[in-house]
Amino acid sequence: DTGSAAATPIDPRFDIAYVTPVTIGTPPQTLQLDLDTGSSDLWVFSSHTPASQVRGQQIYSPDKSTTSKLLDGHTWSIRYGDGSGSRGNVYTDNFAIGGIMVETQAVETAEEVSSSFTTEDNIDGLVGLGFSTLNTVSPEGQLTFFDNAKPKLDAPVFTADLKYMKEGTYDFGFIDESKYTGEITYVPVDTDPGYWTFTSSGYGVGSGTFSSSPITGIADTGTSLVYLPTAIVTAYYRQVEGATNSRSYGGYVFPCNSTLPPFVFGIGEAKFTIPPSYMSYAAVTDGSPTCFGGLQSSSGIGINIWGDVALKAAFVVFNGEEPPTIGWANK
Numbered sequence: 001d002t003g004s005a006a007a008t009p010i011d012p013r014f015d016i017a018y019v020t021p022v023t024i025g026t027p028p029q030t031l032q033l034d035l036d037t038g039s040s041d042l043w044v045f046s047s048h049t050p051a052s053q054v055r056g057q058q059i060y061s062p063d064k065s066t067t068s069k070l071l072d073g074h075t076w077s078i079r080y081g082d083g084s085g086s087r088g089n090v091y092t093d094n095f096a097i098g099g100i101m102v103e104t105q106a107v108e109t110a111e112e113v114s115s116s117f118t119t120e121d122n123i124d125g126l127v128g129l130g131f132s133t134l135n136t137v138s139p140e141g142q143l144t145f146f147d148n149a150k151p152k153l154d155a156p157v158f159t160a161d162l163k164y165m166k167e168g169t170y171d172f173g174f175i176d177e178s179k180y181t182g183e184i185t186y187v188p189v190d191t192d193p194g195y196w197t198f199t200s201s202g203y204g205v206g207s208g209t210f211s212s213s214p215i216t217g218i219a220d221t222g223t224s225l226v227y228l229p230t231a232i233v234t235a236y237y238r239q240v241e242g243a244t245n246s247r248s249y250g251g252y253v254f255p256c257n258s259t260l261p262p263f264v265f266g267i268g269e270a271k272f273t274i275p276p277s278y279m280s281y282a283a284v285t286d287g288s289p290t291c292f293g294g295l296q297s298s299s300g301i302g303i304n305i306w307g308d309v310a311l312k313a314a315f316v317v318f319n320g321e322e323p324p325t326i327g328w329a330n331k
């Protein structure tokens with residue numbers, strides 16, 4: 001099998017996250033979910049989510065599906081890097097993305113979601129596309145959609161073609177040559193503890209010299225920004241007039257009318273350029289002349305994260321062969 005599905009920005013003003021339509025159950029219930037290579041739980045707003053925590057999200061009602069089965073005695077609870085979280089119980093049911101159907105997918109129904117999920121009314125849940133070792137279901141961990149779908153895919157891969165303030169695509173089971181230029185550069189993935197962890201070959205700021213230094217981090221479609229070591233981040237903002245590291249805004253900000261340099265990162269011998277427009281993420285509040293940077297320090301996180309700001313500058317292949325690798329191409 002092969003399949004494709006849209007990755008649509010949830011906000012027209014800035015790329016905070018992308019959602020993809022999925023179907024669950026019989027008859028199919030359609031939800032818009034955030035495909036997240038930085039986690040491995042598939043969870044949804046549901047008929048089990050308190051009404052006070054639901055604000056316009058689509059919900060999955062297992063009782064309305066003739067193919068749903070409660071996974072008796074199983075629960076889940078997850079906390080993300082941004083402090084958001086959710087927990088609940090587990091069903092199995094038919095689950096499809098882009099026409100790729102998995103009959104007994106573990107679908108984690110939320111009994112509680114944190115406030116940032118309640119307020120984000122355009123996200124009905126997440127599809128974890130990290131490695132199944134990260135799945136939080138207890139007492140038995142469950143497989144991700146990709147792990148369940150892999151045997152029926154023409155090739156054990158999925159690709160991300162995320163775009164700046166535009167609809168992109170996730171493809172499953174094939175590599176669409178029309179979506180990229182030049183060659184795909186594949187690098188090894190360390191699957192411990194369960195992220196798509198790889199090592200970049202270095203970085204450059206604007207037209208400055210390229211610094212060949214290994215930067216190990218995760219490819220995370222569920223994180224908006226890029227988080228790198230402080231030395232790299234300060235080298236970047238040194239080139240931005242009026243940039244400061246704001247404690248009140250929680251990161252590097254600058255006047256929105258400042259000229260930003262592009263940010264270059266290496267994958268093997270290949271180079272990828274994040275254009276200035278992607279490096280200015282959003283005004284700190286609507287209409288403010290102060291903008292929040294798309295590149296921030298990872299010093300408070302403990303790992304480096306190549307989030308959407310970097311991923312949308314490339315065509316990315318998540319190769320689920322053994323051993324897994326990750327491929328990057330310009331587009």
Ligand SMILES: Cc1cc(CN)n(C)n1
Nearest residue numbers: 038039080081082222223
């Ligand atoms: C909800 C959510 C997902 C992610 C990335 N894995 N973050 C940081 N927050």
